[in-house]
Amino acid sequence: xxxxxxxxxxxxxxxVMLDSDLAQLYGYTTKAFNQQVKNNIxxxxxxxxxxxxxxxxxxxxxxxxLTSNIKTNDSLPTDFTNNTKxxxxxLTLELGKYSKYxxxxxxxxxxxxxxxxxxxxxxxxxxxILIRTFKEMKDFILTNNIIEHKEIIQLSLQTTQNTNDIxxxxxxxxxxxxxxxFIDNFxxxxxxxxxxxxxxxxxxxxxxxNIYNLANKSIYIIxxxxxxxxxxxLKNIRENIKVCxxxxxxxxxxxxxxxxxxKKQYPNIDISFYRTNGTYHDRYIITDYDTPNENxxxxxxxxxxxxxxxxxxxxxxxxxxxxxIIDILLNNPILTL
Numbered sequence: 037x038x039x040x041x042x043x044x045x046x047x048x049x050x051x052v053m054l055d056s057d058l059a060q061l062y063g064y065t066t067k068a069f070n071q072q073v074k075n076n077i078x079x080x081x082x083x084x085x086x087x088x089x090x091x092x093x094x095x096x097x098x099x100x101x102l103t104s105n106i107k108t109n110d111s112l113p114t115d116f117t118n119n120t121k122x123x124x125x126x127l128t129l130e131l132g133k134y135s136k137y138x139x140x141x142x143x144x145x146x147x148x149x150x151x152x153x154x155x156x157x158x159x160x161x162x163x164x165i166l167i168r169t170f171k172e173m174k175d176f177i178l179t180n181n182i183i184e185h186k187e188i189i190q191l192s193l194q195t196t197q198n199t200n201d202i203x204x205x206x207x208x209x210x211x212x213x214x215x216x217x218f219i220d221n222f223x224x225x226x227x228x229x230x231x232x233x234x235x236x237x238x239x240x241x242x243x244x245x246n247i248y249n250l251a252n253k254s255i256y257i258i259x260x261x262x263x264x265x266x267x268x269x270l271k272n273i274r275e276n277i278k279v280c281x282x283x284x285x286x287x288x289x290x291x292x293x294x295x296x297x298x299k300k301q302y303p304n305i306d307i308s309f310y311r312t313n314g315t316y317h318d319r320y321i322i323t324d325y326d327t328p329n330e331n332x333x334x335x336x337x338x339x340x341x342x343x344x345x346x347x348x349x350x351x352x353x354x355x356x357x358x359x360x361i362i363d364i365l366l367n368n369p370i371l372t373l
Contacts (some may be wrong), residue, residue: 263287279306282365
């Protein structure tokens with residue numbers, strides 16, 4: 037993974053990888069790789085893939101020159117490392133080559149989306165390595181406390197995994213059994229990424245994302261232990277969804293300034309907070325309450341802890357018996373953070 041980190045650059049404030057480097061990783065020529073992307077161009081919005089300017093490409097070439105003596109690592113094929121060294125000897129010529137056809141770069145989300153386009157054993161293996169690398173870089177930032185608490189919140193708001201795009205990867209790329217195997221290999225610490233939803237393994241963020249995508253009108257969350265993660269899991273919901281969180285906020289897990297930061301980042305998501313008045317122990321998610329589309333889920337852990345330990349979420353079939361207690365909650369006093 038050390039060599040892969042040398043291929044990740046920061047452009048326009050986001051981490052990206054060159055199309056030529058990704059093509060080499062996946063075993064394609066750059067032309068063939070980009071043709072695969074063009075055949076599925078509707079999947080790659082500008083925040084997934086964009087073309088460099090000459091100035092940006094110059095910056096990357098200078099960076100490549102500084103790291104041209106990288107050592108061979110098991111994370112990269114030997115021929116890829118050798119080719120990288122060879123290309124670094126001709127940086128001026130390479131700039132001339134691309135001055136007319138500037139390369140494209142892919143963001144982390146774009147790399148996830150490549151998994152729906154590039155199929156096969158090598159593609160899956162390299163995708164796992166890339167995802168681990170990006171995750172390792174994020175974990176390093178968080179564990180070394182190199183930014184203040186409020187800046188960590190902003191970073192989480194921008195880079196939290198569990199987006200609609202990853203959910204789309206699950207549905208389009210591979211079968212449920214293959215996906216379970218992929219999650220099993222996603223990290224050596226297998227207890228940190230898994231949630232069981234209705235008997236199937238999911239990445240925790242994807243599971244919540246799939247549940248929230250069921251809502252057309254409303255999402256009710258009943259959970260006495262809430263935090264910034266509770267809000268982050270809601271960032272991809274549809275517009276005009278009414279969100280109510282019922283909680284006594286035990287331990288003051290969620291603070292007003294955290295909610296204020298979230299609102300600045302996602303002004304179109306409006307959340308109302310109400311107390312549970314100490315009457316709930318378990319956690320629940322209810323989508324489209326009291327409509328034909330209603331769903332009720334029982335959650336084994338708080339959403340603020342999603343992914344920290346293995347837990348389960350189960351869909352409830354006998355929904356009517358919960359209506360009376362939900363109606364009581366809707367008349368509870370407002371929660372002050």
